[in-house]
Amino acid sequence: MSNNTDTVPESYPMNSGDGTNSYTKNSYFQRAATNVVKAKIDDVIAEKLDVKKNSSTSESTFRLADLGCSVGPNTFLTMQNIIDVVQQKYQSQGLASHMPEFQVFFNDHVSNDFNTLFASLPPRRSFFATGVPGSFHDWLFPESSLHFVYSSYALQWLSKLPEELLNKNSAAWNKGRVHYASGLMVLIIPGIPNGIHRSSAPTGMIFDFLGLCLIDMAKEGLIIEAQVNTFNLPVYVASPKEMTQLVETNGCFNIERMEITQPGARVDGLSGQALTKHLRAGLEGIISKHFGTKIIDELFDRFSKKQQESFNLLESKYNVGTQLFMVLKRI
Template sequence: MAGAVQSVNFSKALPMNGGHGLYSYSKNSTYQKKVIVAVKELITEAIAEKLDICVLSSSNTICVSDMGCSVGPNTFVAVQNIVEAVLNKYQSQGHDHSRLPEFQVFLNDHALNDFNTLFKSLPPNRNYYVAGMPGSFHGRLFPNDFLHIVHTSYALQWLSQVPKEVENVSSPAWNKGRIYYSSAGDQTVKAYADQFAEDLDCFLHARAQEVVCGGLIILMVPGRTDTSPHTRVFSNISYDILGSCLMDMAKMGIISEEKVDSFNIPIYFSSPQELEATVERNGYFNLERLECLPLEKSQDTIPQKARAVSYHIRAGLEFLLKEHFGHEILDELFDSFNEKLEKSEVFQLGLTYSLLALLKRKET
């Protein structure tokens, strides 16, 4: 009898809003799409330079996984970019059409993800086969030596859990009066940084068993420069503003202050230095490329920007907020959030960077 597949609940499922409604992820993820489009040429170049065709499948099938795919449509853009880049690599080496590989793509996210919307949105004329792979990418998902290319974009900043110390009243990292780490004390910031490093190591350890030697991981995460303070990151400022809205509601008696004290957003924005250190400690991958890329600022008006940010954050955090505070407060909370965003300096002061890392599985 074959050995049982290990199934462990590695991380809490925090799905993006499904469907195609006003606050759905599919309608409020243009920011993430801009990042995928912006790095297309870099990924094409990286695959041309670093992917060894000789390590690909002898059966002429290349297995690709997009991890943290959510509900689309961005995952299809990323997958198509990778497929085209690999085909370009084959053709540049003189392979004729009859010798081009086929592609099996696995779209991965937590089991609570809206896979129905995802698969209903599949491009009809795609040049790859597709399957779903539910489960946490902080643990094993595939058999040994199975994948050739792994892609993940704007997913690894989500932690597997809020750091335990942050929720412990007796800990110096306890985050009373805040819902996020960026303007908290050093102990809280360290707890988040350590959790990110631990989660990334789990991700890499699992992929090290699943990715063939010479295979690639393309990793995109929102981040910051090595010298940027956490308090200047655009999203971090936005989350602090959201926290102030919750504290306002607590002062008005709409929710309890204890409820706010026990709520923390499980997201961390890494620096290139932190990411590189974790990859080196893990030891299974060579870091072939690491870029810190600024995202072009929108030319929209302040009210347009505020509404877009409010909808975007609601699409990502609504599940978490509803679970903790109940759905009744959401409209009032995000109306207040939108109003504060318009009056804030976040659009002038906030810094927005993406980290692009290309990892190659070591031979041993």
């Protein structure tokens, strides 16, 4: 983290509002991914969260943060689930009379659609809601002020593209490809005292299809080839080994749990069309920024057809990927 706030960080918000192409309507893959680890999060709270310690202080507020919360509804469901389990723990430990109040910090880039987020807050909720605009690569919270930090499907977004990607003379020059790596997509959050870290990985194939569609469109003269070559998704898929090294280098956290799970099994109903809409909800902003808005409908029509053809060819379910679930504890 750095507290350098001189420049506004790059941001690529999910599609805003609640229309047909919005993230709100097209994020049930991410929700299924959360559901896959829900029982694990419950276990972690049961095993690792020291509510006795919390209740012995004069502190009467339990503060949670969701880093990269987007526009919901996933964030509301997860935050409420976590609160429910923490409350159960207070009760099962005979600490019901020390039950804290809960405050949830919803964090995302300033360009996130916070209006839609807050307009869709569940009317019946057991927490105080607070918005925290800004990049989680910067300082967002006072020292030691959070009890639980959560982040899902957000840490794979880089704050900046590596400069080599745009240098034609570099080995990393990404001609004709739109993403830098495939494999695991890592989402990680430092937590005080507990942090839930999760990651996910749609297969590289999805991004490759997108790249192929862009190349076809360039061949047909709908876009300029040079634009395709300079387009890179600022997404990096870190491996479990890299994540471990990062945490060790940081030195503030212990890795309590780390495992790979497969949300794909829970999203059997994710049709080709739904997959396309999910991708559009997440990437329309960044693609429009580079190529303009005119190509969007055409690009995603092509993507839908291309992935459907391959889907039929493979005669198997679309593999929507794996995810890395990490739990870190503040040392």
